Amino acid sequence: MSDAAGSYAIGDAIAPFTIESVSADAMKDWAVFLADPNPIHLDVEVVKAKGLGDRVINQGPINVAYMMNMLMAAFPGCTIEKMDSRFLDNVYGGDKAVASGRITAVDGDRVECEFTLDIEGRGTVNAGTATIRLNNP
Amino acid sequence: MAEEAELPPAPDVAGTSLDGTKIFTVSADENDRLCRSVGVTPAADGSAHPIWYYVATQVAMGKTVAGVCETCEFDVEDGPMMGSSGVRFMAPIMVGQPYRVTGEILSLVRKKSRKLGVMDVLTYRLRLHPAEGGDAILETDNVWVLPRKELA
Numbered sequence: 447m448s449d450a451a452g453s454y455a456i457g458d459a460i461a462p463f464t465i466e467s468v469s470a471d472a473m474k475d476w477a478v479f480l481a482d483p484n485p486i487h488l489d490v491e492v493v494k495a496k497g498l499g500d501r502v503i504n505q506g507p508i509n510v511a512y513m514m515n516m517l518m519a520a521f522p523g524c525t526i527e528k529m530d531s532r533f534l535d536n537v538y539g540g541d542k543a544v545a546s547g548r549i550t551a552v553d554g555d556r557v558e559c560e561f562t563l564d565i566e567g568r569g570t571v572n573a574g575t576a577t578i579r580l581n582n583p
Numbered sequence: 584m585a586e587e588a589e590l591p592p593a594p595d596v597a598g599t600s601l602d603g604t605k606i607f608t609v610s611a612d613e614n615d616r617l618c619r620s621v622g623v624t625p626a627a628d629g630s631a632h633p634i635w636y637y638v639a640t641q642v643a644m645g646k647t648v649a650g651v652c653e654t655c656e657f658d659v660e661d662g663p664m665m666g667s668s669g670v671r672f673m674a675p676i677m678v679g680q681p682y683r684v685t686g687e688i689l690s691l692v693r694k695k696s697r698k699l700g701v702m703d704v705l706t707y708r709l710r711l712h713p714a715e716g717g718d719a720i721l722e723t724d725n726v727w728v729l730p731r732k733e734l735a
Binding site: 463465469472475476479480481482486496506507508510511512514515518519525526527528529530531532533 | 613616617620621622623632633634637638641642647648662664665666667668669670671672675
């Protein structure tokens with residue numbers, strides 16, 4: 447086992463990554479990044495008209511990015527080799543989102559993890575797994 | 584099972600090419616804005632935030648989101664939903680590096696669920712290649728749920 451992998455053990459918790467308030471302005475930026483002006487991310491009146499809630503809805507990939515941020519912060523210099531995530535519910539503007547997880551396997555310089563993205567007061571909205579290659583010093 | 588057998592089949596779209604012609608490049612400014620929009624600062628080593636895997640492949644694939652839906656005989660206004668997204672990186676996405684996309688629809692499967700009624704589950708695969716050629720630096724499989732209100 448490498449020195450880097452030796453720092454980690456199965457069952458270890460991964461330090462959470464928190465977004466205190468999901469930003470509606472960020473959704474506007476992402477509509478440009480994704481070249482996808484779906485109004486459910488931009489116009490609360492459209493969200494209401496579709497019966498989807500009363501706040502704009504975060505683009506799904508932003509939620510994946512929060513979970514990637516957690517992994518990159520927990521394993522500095524790491525490479526995310528593989529990541530799978532499932533979308534279970536919407537994240538809305540103003541939500542407090544917390545990505546957290548734990549290590550499920552350690553093999554040489556690779557660590558496997560499982561994680562969730564949870565919304566304060568509503569529970570898990572994304573869940574996934576990843577394989578991380580550690581940065582050996 | 585018996586109920587699913589009674590449903591009309593989903594459109595036969597497996598194998599539809601999603602190869603793109605656009606060249607996609609993450610600029611330093613875009614990467615900076617994206618990183619800050621999700622609460623982090625850009626990496627110092629020239630690599631882009633890994634979530635660009637989703638953005639780059641969606642923007643530079645051979646069809647728009649609405650076009651993919653149209654291929655599946657689904658109106659994008661009816662609200663496609665993301666089911667899952669998986670990615671395998673062979674190399675990081677680099678700022679300033681031009682890329683192109685290849686890919687295809689893998690399957691479109693009609694199902695009935697208690698929560699959503701009748702829906703088509705679309706799975707497609709996209710790969711991001713250096714624009715100058717060579718092996719893909721990443722491969723992503725995305726699953727969308729297309730609710731079929733007209734069949735509910």
